[in-house]
Amino acid sequence: MARLSEATGRATWEEFIDLDEILSHIGDRADERLAFQASFPIHS
Template identity: 50%
Template sequence: MDRDGVLFGAATHDVGKTLHPEELAGPGSAHEEAGRHLLLRRGFPPALARFAATHACWDDPAVTVEDLLVSTADKVWKDKRVPGLEDRLVKALAAATRREPWEEYLALDDLLARLGADAGHRLAFQSAFPVHT
């Protein structure tokens, strides 16, 4: 697994919202492809820039375990649980670790619950700095 790639993707997946600030507080997907292009123009390799575009496409059959991890990080930031995404991640992790899916599920479920528990504080901090478009 590309740990550094996942960390980069988790940190930069929404960079396209700098070009589409209306999506900071509202719905939209224009930031995804815009973020990928922004990173490519700044010299980042396609293997890293892809996370900006793939973080919302977790149901695409071509996504990697790294893409699934970035997508999951994006959701857990808001304490949003997406069963289909988590199922895909559990299967990918079980294949990578050669552990039973139930073992991966238990570990993932516990981790996501702990990370999601602080979402209210994160979101309150984030909303304390409103963006005017």
């Protein structure tokens, strides 16, 4: 967060909130992605 804040000139907490929103968006569909991946057989 400190590096992002330094690079953008924004407050650390602002960078944290934006990153949290991005990661939450990714996590929102995690179950769907995992189910899709699990639908393919694993061959050894």
